[in-house]
Amino acid sequence: IKRIGVLTSGGDAPGMNAAIRAVVREGLHLGLEVYGIFDGYEGLHQGKIKPLDRNSVSDVINRGGTFLGSARFPEFKQQKTREEAIENLKKYGIDALVVIGGDGSYMGAKKLTEMGYPCIGIPGTIDNDIPGTTYTIGFDTALNIVVEAIDRLRDTSASHKRISIVEIMGRYCGDLTLGAAVAGGAEFVVIPEKGYSEAELLGQIKAGIAKGKTHMIIAMCEHVTKVDKLAEHIQAETGHDTRATILGHIQRGGTPTAQDRILASRMGSFAVKLLLEDQGGRCIGVVNSQMVHYDIIDCINNMKRPFNQELFDLSDSLF
C-alpha cells in the first residue's frame, strides 16, 4: 500500500476533523501518500478527490463538522455505482481507504473491501450507536452540549415552576440521553432500551409533584414519542406549565472536546497502521481505554452494545 484515501460519510460529528488530520499526518509519517475524498461516497463516485499534505489539515483539530464534507448517497448500495467509484480510485492510484462514519458507512466500506479495496471503518457519530466500541467520535462533545442545554433549562424551569421535556438525539440508542440525564440531574429519563409507557411516566410525575417537586426535567430520547403532544398531556393531567424543547442539530455542532480529539487522533493513527499491516475490512473501537479492531461485518451484524445498567440505575436512584 502506497496511497490511501480518507472520507467522512453519513451524519457529521465533532472530532471528525481531528480523525482526518490523524490519518493524514500518520500516513505521511509512515511514508504514504494521502488523498482526501470530498462529500463521502457521493464524492468518491463523482471523483472529488485531492491530495492532502500536512498543511491541508492545519488548524482543523479544534473545528467541529468535517472539512471533507459528508453526504447521504443511497446509490452506493448498487454494485454498478460502486464499480464506477472504483474507477476513480484506480485513476488516482489509491489502494486503500479510511472511512469515518456510522454503520451505514461501514456497509459501504465492507463492500469496497470485498471488491479489492481494503477499508478501515472509524466510528464517527454523536449517537454512540456502533458496536465494538465504548465511545464513538463526537459522543463526548454532544454529551457536553446537551448537559449545558439541560442546565439552562433547569434555571428557567425552576424559576417558573415548570416541567421541561428535552428531546435528545441518539437515533435508537439511549446513551446520549442517559449520560446527559445523569450529568444534568434530570428527574426522568426515557430511552428506547427500556421501553416507554406514557401512563407510567404521568404516574411518576404526579408522584413527584405529591412529594413536593415544583419543577422537573424529563430527558427523552428522540423517536420515542411526540414530545409536543406529551407536554400537552402532562399539562392537562397535572396543571403544571409544561414545555418541550427539541435540541435538534445544535447537538451536532461545536468545538470538539479534548476527549473527542484524543479519541479521534488515536483512531486515525491506528487505522493507518492497520492498513499497513494489510488488515482491510476492519473497524476500530476503544474498549477499556485500548484500541481494538473487529471484522466490520461481524461488528454490524452480530455484535451488540452492552447496556449501561449501572448508569440507568443511577438515573433512577439519584433523582
Ligand code: ADP
Ligand atoms: P451513517 O454512516 O451515519 O450510518 P448512513 O446510514 O446514511 O449514515 O450511511 C452513509 C452512507 O453509506 C449512505 O448514504 C451510503 O452512501 C452508504 N451506505 C449505507 N448503506 C450501504 C450499503 N448497504 N451498501 C453500500 N453503501 C451503503
